[in-house]
Amino acid sequence: MSDIVVHYFDLYGRAEVIRILLHYVGVPFTDHRVQxxxxxxxxxxxxxEFGQLPVVDIDGLRLAQTRSIVRYLCQKYNLYTSNPQDIYWIESLCDLIDDMQMYIANFFWTKDEEGLKKTFSDKIPDWLQKIEARLERNNAGQGFFVGDHPTNADFFVFSFLYNYILVESPDIFDLNAPKVKQWMTRLIESSQSLKTYLETRVPSSYYYKG
Ligand SMILES: N[C@@H](CCC(=O)N[C@@H](CS)C(=O)NCC(=O)O)C(=O)O
Structure with a gap:
């Protein structure tokens, strides 16, 4: 058993960003899947602690709350920053992903095909264009969202778009956010262990088409 344990349900949900980040840095962990x-x-x-998952055991602590867990891991693995302005650019993107996730989650859970279709035609293109603009703000969109390495912003945006949007509508990126699509490839290519994980992971047991 590894020193790091991720406790979550047997699906992507809120924990997949944590799993993706740990695979990106190549740190072994126990993936405890609660049925x-x-x-x-x-x-x-x-x-x-708060009666919900995910919870992560690390460094003798038991962490709760996804956003705080991911921020902790990024700080621990030197994937954060101390610059207040950069922190703003990072955290506001994480907030945006939270909004998007909350908005779209209901349609997945209730298998509301119509609602999902409408979201993909009305909302997602607009959000994607705004995410693309954020990417272009730094390094002309050739690097990551902030600074010269991925941060929690990259992991939240990646996990959400890769797990829920790309699989559903790959073309939507070509039309609205081509640089975001390239950035996803860049992030995957920059970590062999993440690449292997994404190629071999078990599909989420609770995906609405599953
Ligand atoms: N704000 C928390 C929300 C956690 C949350 O809603 N967890 C859900 C699964 S996604 C849960 O544990 N549900 C079971 C329950 O509430 O009994 C976070 O981001 O970690």
Whole structure:
């Protein structure tokens, strides 16, 4: 058993960004997948401080809240910054992804094909163009969102777009955010362990088409 344990349900959900980040840095971890049938018991066991997953064991701590966990990991693995302006550029993108995720999640959970279709024609192109503009703001869109290495902004944007948007509508990137598509490839190519993980990972057990 590795020193790092990611506790989450057997799906991508909120934990996939954490798994992607740990694979990107190539740090071994135990991927503890809690089955839905086990959850009531796990929930009362006190494993999750706030009664929800993901929870991550690391450095003798038990961390909760996805955004804080990902920020902690980025700081630990030198993928963050101390510059206040850069922190703003990073954190506001993470907030945007949170909004997008909340907006779209309902359609996936309820298998609302119509709502999803409308979101892909109305909302996603606009969001993608704004994300593309953020990418172009730094290094003419040839690098990452902030500075000269990926940060939590890259991991949140990547995990959401790669897991939920690219699989659903690959062409939407060519039309609205070609540089974002190139950046996704760049991020994958910059880590062999992430690349291997993405090629071999088990598909999410709760994807609406699954
Ligand atoms: N703000 C929390 C939300 C965590 C959350 O909503 N977790 C859900 C799964 S995605 C959960 O544990 N649900 C089970 C429950 O609430 O009993 C985070 O970002 O980590």
């Amino acid at each position: 839905f049938s086990e959850w009531p018991e796990v929930k009362v066991s006190g494993l999750a």
